[in-house]
Amino acid sequence: MEFTDDRDEFNNDSLDDLPETETSTALVPRYVDILRELLTEGFTAVKFFKKTHFSYSMRTDAEKALRQALTHVSAEDDDLGEPAKSLLAVVDIHLKASRTEKFWASLRIKEEKDRTCRLEELKQKSIHVQLNVIDEHIHVSDESKMEFTKSTMEAPNYNEADTIGYQQHTNTPKKRSFKEVQNVHETSSGDYTEGEEDENYSDGTEEGDEN
Numbered sequence: 001m002e003f004t005d006d007r008d009e010f011n012n013d014s015l016d017d018l019p020e021t022e023t024s025t026a027l028v029p030r031y032v033d034i035l036r037e038l039l040t041e042g043f044t045a046v047k048f049f050k051k052t053h054f055s056y057s058m059r060t061d062a063e064k065a066l067r068q069a070l071t072h073v074s075a076e077d078d079d080l081g082e083p084a085k086s087l088l089a090v091v092d093i094h095l096k097a098s099r100t101e102k103f104w105a106s107l108r109i110k111e112e113k114d115r116t117c118r119l120e121e122l123k124q125k126s127i128h129v130q131l132n133v134i135d136e137h138i139h140v141s142d143e144s145k146m147e148f149t150k151s152t153m154e155a156p157n158y159n160e161a162d163t164i165g166y167q168q169h170t171n172t173p174k175k176r177s178f179k180e181v182q183n184v185h186e187t188s189s190g191d192y193t194e195g196e197e198d199e200n201y202s203d204g205t206e207e208g209d210e211n
Contacts, residue, residue, distance in 0.1 A: 028068055035069040039080050043087065045094040046103045056108040063095050 034051045038044075045066065054062035070091060073084035087094070094100065 028065070028072070031065045031069040032072050035066070035073055035084070036080055039073070039083050039087075043083075045091075045097065045100045049100075049103060056104060056111050059104055066095075067091060 031052060034048060035043075038047050038051075048066055048069075049062050052062060052065060054065070067088070070084050070088040073080055074088050075081070076084075
């Protein structure tokens with residue numbers, strides 16, 4: 001069984017391979033299995049935190065999970081019980097080692113970058129959706145304008161039609177009275193006009209007076 005010094009320099013690039021982080025300490029049996037594996041291969045607090053996948057915001061829960069796992073293994077009567085008991089006695093030293101602190105600091109920076117990237121992606125998606133909505137409004141507006149222009153060009157000119165109708169109405173021959181029609185007929189037949197009839201009638205009267 002090998003123990004690795006937690007004061008060794010921490011490699012920040014190793015954080016890139018970390019999977020999604022844990023959100024609780026409910027899975028204690030799994031933490032116990034991880035601790036047993038590390039006690040056999042070479043334990044460090046950083047290795048334990050990497051394998052348990054806690055986020056930076058849950059550092060306190062991660063440290064609690066390590067203590068619980070050490071307590072559980074140290075109580076067992078096997079070849080890993082004594083090493084776990086020894087580690088439990090100095091666990092605070094491992095938790096505050098420079099390598100452990102660098103791990104949490106690097107994890108915090110990585111999570112902040114990931115959060116910034118996610119927010120930027122959401123912002124870009126929101127802008128894209130807004131642009132699509134604007135384009136759709138413009139398209140609908142253009143179609144409405146085209147339909148209105150087309151209907152206006154195809155509609156009849158009611159002012160022109162009214163003018164033509166008015167002209168036809170004013171050019172219609174005026175209806176004549178019966179007397180006017182009779183006078184026109186007599187004039188066209190060579191008979192005397194209404195004025196001549198009055199003159200002859202007057203002449204006859206005068207001749208009668210002379211007799």
